[in-house]
Amino acid sequence: MKILPSLLALLVVTPTLFAETLKINGSTTVNLPAAEAAEILRVEQKMDIQIDTQGGSSGGISMLGDGLIQIGMASKPVSDDDRAKFPKVKFDEIHVGQDAVAIIVSKDVWDSGVHALTKQQIQEIYESKITNWKDVGAKKSIRIAFFNKEPGRGTWEVFAHWVYGDPKKAPQVSFPEVGGNEETRNKVSSTRGALSQLSSSWADGKKVFALGIKGDDGKVVDPTNENIANKSYPLSRPLFLLTNGEPTGAARTFVDFMLSDRGQELVKKHGYMRLKDLGK
Amino acid sequence: MTRALSWFFSFVALGAVTLLVGVFVWQSLPVWHHEGWHYITGTKWFFRQKEFGTLPMIYGTVIVALIALVLAAPLGFGAAIFTAEYLPRRVRLAVKVLIELLAGVPSVVYGLLGILLLRDWIYNLFEKFEPLSGDTLLTAGVLLAVMILPTIVTLSDDALRGVSSAQRRAARGLGLTHAETVLSIALPQAKRGLGAALLLALGRALGETIAVFLVVGRQDNNLPEHVFSLRAWLDAGQTITSKLGGSETNIAYGDHVHWGAMVGLALLLLIMTGTVTLLGTGFGKRSDA
Numbered sequence: 001m002k003i004l005p006s007l008l009a010l011l012v013v014t015p016t017l018f019a020e021t022l023k024i025n026g027s028t029t030v031n032l033p034a035a036e037a038a039e040i041l042r043v044e045q046k047m048d049i050q051i052d053t054q055g056g057s058s059g060g061i062s063m064l065g066d067g068l069i070q071i072g073m074a075s076k077p078v079s080d081d082d083r084a085k086f087p088k089v090k091f092d093e094i095h096v097g098q099d100a101v102a103i104i105v106s107k108d109v110w111d112s113g114v115h116a117l118t119k120q121q122i123q124e125i126y127e128s129k130i131t132n133w134k135d136v137g138a139k140k141s142i143r144i145a146f147f148n149k150e151p152g153r154g155t156w157e158v159f160a161h162w163v164y165g166d167p168k169k170a171p172q173v174s175f176p177e178v179g180g181n182e183e184t185r186n187k188v189s190s191t192r193g194a195l196s197q198l199s200s201s202w203a204d205g206k207k208v209f210a211l212g213i214k215g216d217d218g219k220v221v222d223p224t225n226e227n228i229a230n231k232s233y234p235l236s237r238p239l240f241l242l243t244n245g246e247p248t249g250a251a252r253t254f255v256d257f258m259l260s261d262r263g264q265e266l267v268k269k270h271g272y273m274r275l276k277d278l279g280k
Numbered sequence: 281m282t283r284a285l286s287w288f289f290s291f292v293a294l295g296a297v298t299l300l301v302g303v304f305v306w307q308s309l310p311v312w313h314h315e316g317w318h319y320i321t322g323t324k325w326f327f328r329q330k331e332f333g334t335l336p337m338i339y340g341t342v343i344v345a346l347i348a349l350v351l352a353a354p355l356g357f358g359a360a361i362f363t364a365e366y367l368p369r370r371v372r373l374a375v376k377v378l379i380e381l382l383a384g385v386p387s388v389v390y391g392l393l394g395i396l397l398l399r400d401w402i403y404n405l406f407e408k409f410e411p412l413s414g415d416t417l418l419t420a421g422v423l424l425a426v427m428i429l430p431t432i433v434t435l436s437d438d439a440l441r442g443v444s445s446a447q448r449r450a451a452r453g454l455g456l457t458h459a460e461t462v463l464s465i466a467l468p469q470a471k472r473g474l475g476a477a478l479l480l481a482l483g484r485a486l487g488e489t490i491a492v493f494l495v496v497g498r499q500d501n502n503l504p505e506h507v508f509s510l511r512a513w514l515d516a517g518q519t520i521t522s523k524l525g526g527s528e529t530n531i532a533y534g535d536h537v538h539w540g541a542m543v544g545l546a547l548l549l550l551i552m553t554g555t556v557t558l559l560g561t562g563f564g565k566r567s568d569a
Binding site: 055056147153174175183191 | 326327328329395399400403410412413414415494497498499500501502516526527528530531534
């Protein structure tokens with residue numbers, strides 16, 4: 001168990017012998033567009049960039065705190081606890097996009113009249129207390145085929161965070177699991193009574209349909225760009241690049257690229273919302 | 281000199297295997313300490329509650345491989361008898377090359393085909409039994425059957441061609457028909473080789489990851505009351521490989537016991553495929569004697 005971390009440490013330390021290596025680490029969600037941006041900058045600007053996802057968002061925050069990397073990637077804001085842990089570090093959060101999670105269903109469910117669920121209903125489905133669409137307003141009896149996003153995926157974390165307040169408090173369940181967005185959409189669209197969590201930009205409204213969230217007041221909020229932007233749709237989270245103070249040098253170049261039109265296109269390509277979509 | 285070198289390389293290979301097993305045992309120690317034998321007999325895997333029972337995954341792995349074997353064996357033997365006993369030499373080689381090409385198709389390609397064709401086919405074909413989706417143990421088994429078929433065909437073909445043609449001529453001379461010669465001379469003589477073909481194919485089926493990963497459903501803790509109940513094959517399940525291929529390895533990293541549990545799964549798989557492969561090679565060898 002000790003060997004692996006020290007090997008990893010070695011991998012991280014060795015390149016510091018060469019000047020100007022930009023090191024980035026953190027969330028796998030942010031990594032998707034960021035890794036592609038790094039690839040472009042490597043080719044076009046001959047920059048030396050190392051990008052990794054050790055430990056996800058928390059890994060990004062703590063490694064930036066320890067000064068091991070110049071840019072951290074996080075799909076959550078830096079908490080006060082984190083700031084207290086690294087008092088000397090001035091965490092700078094650079095918003096590069098937004099990830100919204102839609103609760104999606106297959107066509108037969110949509111056609112049977114289920115267009116929205118309450119948080120309570122979603123929780124009971126997750127805990128297998130509700131197993132038929134009829135119990136949540138469908139016109140006919142259809143069994144719920146729930147495809148759970150793999151725990152550890154960003155999408156699942158957003159979902160669990162919303163339903164249970166903290167992903168660690170989510171009960172452990174045994175459902176068929178799905179991984180990538182393409183797989184999720186494919187499996188939901190081809191299965192009767194299917195339900196899953198999916199990045200909202202992948203919910204096309206043709207093969208799979210995004211449910212609205214019904215609040216306590218009975219008002220339904222759909223995952224539209226507008227509702228995500230004004231935060232009335234609850235299942236979303238910001239994607240951040242983190243730096244210690246204002247980024248300079250290679251880090252500046254990278255951040256600027258992510259904020260440029262080309263960088264923002266990468267954000268969109270991987271299923272997230274651009275700053276422009278948020279009205280920024 | 282050649283001899284010394286060959287000793288040296290044999291030791292390198294042996295050392296590598298020993299080191300591999302050693303690292304796996306060492307890294308999985310925490311979970312053995314934590315669960316004991318319950319690690320193998322336990323039926324619940326809830327990592328946040330620190331419960332690590334692998335029996336449903338062992339069941340999934342074995343069942344999927346068995347389904348594949350049962351489906352692929354008759355087809356494979358039939359095809360091998362055809363290529364080895366009935367096809368003229370030139371055509372046989374051409375067919376064999378094609379079949380061996382099939383064996384080289386990357387498994388992710390088979391997996392995608394499985395998602396595109398097989399999932400929906402199984403889902404609709406067995407609609408009466410109300411499978412919850414097309415991701416089932418049976419889907420994975422059928423897909424694996426397609427994948428191990430080339431292995432069975434080509435190895436069985438070799439085994440049949442290994443039977444001396446003098447024996448075939450003698451049989452024909454005694455008045456046996458072509459079919460009788462195949463059934464009572466070639467097949468019995470090649471039986472060790474045919475058995476080895478099955479075992480090696482089984483080894484491949486047990487270890488196949490990505491294709492199974494895409495169609496098995498990856499549902500934890502699914503252990504039916506009746507292990508050989510056909511209905512249970514229409515439920516989603518989890519195999520050792522689909523578990524290891526998932527994102528849980530990333531979560532496990534950094535937690536001694538959880539990481540140990542994942543490495544332990546790899547160790548179990550290594551033991552299973554290793555045993556089957558060793559049996560298969562040993563089985564085939566003795567047929568030459």
